[in-house]
Amino acid sequence: MKGDEHAITVTEKILASEDLSDKKGILKKHTNRINDYDKAFFNLVDSIIVNEDQKGEIVEAMLEKTKKFKSHNLNLLEDVDQQINKTVNNLNEQVEDMKTQLLTIKYRDNI
Template sequence: MDEMHSISVTEKLLPYEDFSYKKDLLRKYADYIGKCDKDFFSLVNNIFVDEEEKGEIVDEMILKTKQLEVWNTNLLMDVNFRIGQVVNRFNDQVDEMKQQRITITYENILVFE
């Protein structure tokens, strides 16, 4: 009597590759954005505060600039935190794509002599 059988396995087609080095690269860009922000806020401070500008408009611009500075700082902190999570998830996704589920179906033939 002939019988059909199937075997399913997961086969790794390519070796694991670690993309952790991307964290440093992305953080470098985030740091550069932070430096640009710092330069901008320093320039605003030099124009309005150091030159002792006065008035309601100036006060409002200083307030809005300080709020923007806090918001940007918090955003960059969040970005730096999430970079690690995103790269780790990327590692996992790439590793999963390097695997293939294979099903082998064969017929077991019994031969009687």
């Protein structure tokens, strides 16, 4: 009927999709650098202790501690890489959600 008001509500994407996965590479570059420093340190320790044929209880204890430290650091870096993946994926989802808007269109019949 003429003059009747109606409303329709729709969900509309107001901005184009954008993949933020490239941010993972930027963040992982830093964990890779930390890993490179760790490798250099462990190679130095190895060259001092192992390659110079050092022996004894202190040397064995140092080697054991170094191996544990190396393993711990690798586990930490793996955890950080996993967190980077999760965080960037969550960021992608949040950004996509923000690009969607609920719109209500109200109109009146003219016929």
